[in-house]
Every structure is written in C-alpha cells, then in structure tokens.
Amino acid sequence: MSKENPPNSNDETESDGISNHYDWSATEPSTAIAKTIAQAMNCEPWEIDSLYTCIDPEALDAVFDGHSTRDRNSATSISFAYTNYTVTVDSTGSVRVAPA
Template sequence: MTGIDVVTDGDDQCRTVVGESEAVSEAVVRLVATVDETDPLELPPLARVLDPDAVDAVFEPAPGRAGTASRTLTFSYAGYTVTVDGTESEQVCLIRES
C-alpha cells in the first residue's frame, strides 16, 4: 500500500486520489483493498472485469497536450461501483453495491 489518503464520504462511499507515479488500475485495487482491509492479492484480478492497460491508457495525458480533457469511467469490481474521474488529476471513488 502507498501512504495516500482514503477519504470516507459515508458508510458506503469512499475516495482517493491516484498517486503521482501510480497507475489508475493500481489505485482502484489499492482503494478496494484498503476499504476491505485485505491484501490486494486476495482480490479478484481486475482483468476479469476490464483491461487494466486500457483503463490506464484512457487516463494518460495525450502527448504534447495538457491533461484538461475530462474523462470518467464507471464499472463494477469486487462488490463496488467504481468511478474514476479525471481532468488534471485522477480520483477513484467507490460505492458499496447492495
């Protein structure tokens, strides 16, 4: 785990900012593992839900352009609805599915 903060927005919601040298896909797994108080290796592979490399590519800044385009991706993973929201920095939000 990295030392990046997890903020709780209620009983069923939390969020974190993607670390400077962290891939978006890694931040998703890190946040779910932190919230579930489990080892990231105990979670189902993210690749069962979507291609982690494709997720990371969506949030990579385009060469020669500032990262000002708004991008949002929402999917289900490990009992959570995950939303990745990004403009200049990416934020990962989780909502526990019922």
C-alpha cells in the same frame, strides 16, 4: 515501476464508500483502483480478484496515460462494477469505491 505516493483518503464512512486521490504521474490507475478496492474490502491488494474479471487494466491505464499533460479543462471518468462495488476513476486522480 515508478515511485508511488500514498493516496489521500477522505473521511467517508465505509457504508458511503472509500474515495482516494492519486497522482497519475506516480501511480497507475489500475494500481490505485486495486489499492482502493482492497481498502474497501479490508484486505491487501493481492488478495482481491483480478481486475481482468470486469475491465482491462492496461486499457484503463492507457485512457489516463499522460492526462496530466493534457488540457485540464477536459475531464474523463470511467465507472464499472467490481463484485459488490461500483468503482469510479477520473482524470483528476480520484478513485471511489462504493457498495453497489
């Protein structure tokens, strides 16, 4: 497991959602998503339901694998529903969790 950097969080209110920025070379997207969902739910990442209930975490990680070495002019974004939230992750390292 690689060393993880803490996310950079913005100042949005909880009703607007939570947005964090991660370095994909240090944190896998699926881990970043679990941490951001837990932050939105005010709990620990291991307390949330598995991401497998709505998306394949390994496939998601593979989409962004090595993106930092690819052409920065291209952008990739994936959104999905997780319980009562909409989760959006993109190739810049942004993870947003907002009430659905």
